[in-house]
Amino acid sequence: DTAVSQTPKYLVTQMGNDKSIKCEQNLGHDTMYWYKQDSKKFLKIMFSYNNKELIINETVPNRFSPKSPDKAHLNLHINSLELGDSAVYFCASSRAGRNTEAFFGQGTRLTVV
């Protein structure tokens, strides 16, 4: 069983469109994250969501919004896609508390044309 799964794995879309990336974890974790990895391979934290508390990286445009229907899911919605949004997006999850490790999904490669 895949611990953290994302769909789709690849997403090609046109500028201005709205798209969503789904993430599910079956580890029973309390906290889920979204990361963006750009072409230079820098991993940037976008959101952290724990017990209905959302922590937002202030540099993330408000076109990006996470939605959590339940504890096992944290989906990423992106409105009005721009060329600069092209990147690989990773979902991750971890238990709350110290000495916890984060488990990452395989990533979603988003290409905006």
Add this chain to the structure above:
Amino acid sequence: LAKTTQPISMDSYEGQEVNITCSHNNIATNDYITWYQQFPSQGPRFIIQGYKTKVTNEVASLFIPADRKSSTLSLPRVSLSDTAVYYCLVGAQGNNAGNMLTFGGGTRLMVKP
């Protein structure tokens, strides 16, 4: 969160021990040090975590001096499959605000035959 500095890249040969050092001069008292490994087209994977002195698991060892301003990830007898990017993270983890795992630039390790 404490900023980390790592070498951008390192080369090694199969069978050698590889040591990757990370500087984190402004580490806080309650910060842990965590290392992740990322292969191309995959999400990062937890390797090891420590607070002080030495931690060893089946994959690696982590050496942390008394002042905790740096740490060294040691990979014994590397193989070609250890070619990856290695990230050092420093920060507190918990179910409070601030549970944001922040990655630095990472060290790209190339293992040659």
